[in-house]
Amino acid sequence: MKENNQLLQVDEVKITILMDNTIDAFMTGNEIVHRFNMSKAPLTTKDGFSTLIAEHGFSAIIQIKCGERQETILLDTGVSSNGILHNIDTLGINVNDIKAIVLSHGHIDHTMGLPSLIEKLDSSQVPIIFHPDAFLDRKLIMPGGYEVDVSAPKLNVLQQKKIDLVAKADPTLLVDNMVLVSGEIARTTDFETGFPVHYTKRDGRWENDPLVKDDQCVIINVRGKGLVVITGCCHSGLINTINYAQKLTNCQQVYAVLGGFHLTGGTFEKIIPITIDELKKSGQPI
Template identity: 40%
Template sequence: MCDSTNATPRDAAESAPRPVEGEAVDPISLLPVDEIRITTLVDNAFDALLTSDQRATRTGFGPADTPAGQFETGHTSVGLMAEHGFSALVTVRRGERETRLLFDAGLSPTAMVSNADRLEIDLTTIHGVVLSHGHFDHAGGLAGLAGRLGRNKMPMVLHPEVWTRRRLLAPDGGYEMPTLSRRALTGEGFDVIERRQPSLLLNGSVLITGEIDRTTDFEHGMPAQHQAWTGAEWRHDPLVIDDQALVVHLRGQGLVVLTGCGHAGVVNILRHAQRLTSVDRVHAVIGGLHLSGPAFEPVIAPTVAALTELAPQLIAPGHCTGWRAQHTLAAALPDAWMPSSSGTTYRLIST
């Protein structure tokens, strides 16, 4: 449960990254790649006025081909869909060979596939699916993906606790979250691969962290309102133990880390990735950091202090990061921070 007190500069200093004693029990030999492209298929925001630069290609309004009778031509232009969810297409290149993974699928059955269509991305060309965790705003688009793939077998890597029943309490009673069904996924053609431990995908060039070590003293996880069903009763579920991240080693640059919600805490995630791979340098951090809302606002200051010390060249927080954290990160890391938006492609190239 998160402490509701305000973080102080001293708290931030005491919470700065520090080495974890010892080496990983099973160190990962993560092969460097020459290029990585991460396309945000679904995020909480879409901004058609963002401009592209050498690091990111933005998507604006599309052609005026959507039927709308109130216009003289009978058509209008639309942008991409934004919703409270996250999905990203990850493309890695080693030499001349490119491979693709889908990381999460967004909230609704339609947003991810609709945005992929508008971006002219053929989802049948992906080589596998990774789920960051079992929350429904990262898995709802699997229904739309299954419709595109048909009965073709598609490997899906996930943590075995994604099937956990969960609920959120609130003064009005709250609600039980939709729970993933293993039977339904396998029935739709997904080849479900459950892993608690780290996994190497795409011939050793992509690392899925598995369960993440919790080593910071400020990333406490979800508040008491987040609960899981044990089979006999509802209990506080602070850890969301199925939370995992995707890690790529960009040759000559360092680690590129993609999170879904970052429930383990982004500093915990980055330290875990460094320890697993023995790569100290963090080049880029992209995805949700779950720093939104009163329960997480005390975590913002020490998190930003830790990220400032790690000095990534790119940080593009999205989804559940929250506006207070976004403003703080933008002020602390103005050269690295970039606003996230559905339809953005981050292109990172080795040196």
């Protein structure tokens, strides 16, 4: 890992969604999007479980190719203790190919698969990159008044010799400068104001924390195409995230943006039109 932002242009990136909120087993693919091949595996296993499962949360394997080099990193780990491991097995992915783990932010639906994943890793030291706020206690106070604990697993559960916990708010280059982790994303638009029901515990006191400052994205620059930006929850806002990725890399061309956008529900649906307008203005494909 280096401290500067000299992100390399790579030849190819392949992103495998390990976990998402829903799954449609019969969706068809095309030359860019490849679906899980149902002819190679039944829809359910003998014990009745789905071959691939969905759950509230996100996780993606990112494979990057540059010349002879091919590296794999993992972004986020879903909400259940073994959901991503189930899908990793089904997809035939070797967890020990993972060279680094990035946490988009410290919410339960992106981090709870981490302890069981670490168990599966062999003894080589894998860095886990996250913002210093990510392991603070978090909760939501919903409009009905009830509270939901959305904290990540406790940090002491993760402290093992085979992983290297890297807490930083600045950008981080990974796998020989082929991947850039944004670090804390600058909030520059006036309509992306965060998650109003979100609270963080600092120094023993709960405080309203709509900005979720630990939110970060993964950026790859594909030669001849442009930036590929992968978000976890995108609490920073989609346009803030894209703007910041462009600023960090000095590259305006955006080829793809994917991941969680956090644009559902009454608070967020009203900013969908302006988000789409802003995307169109800059010619950025979704």
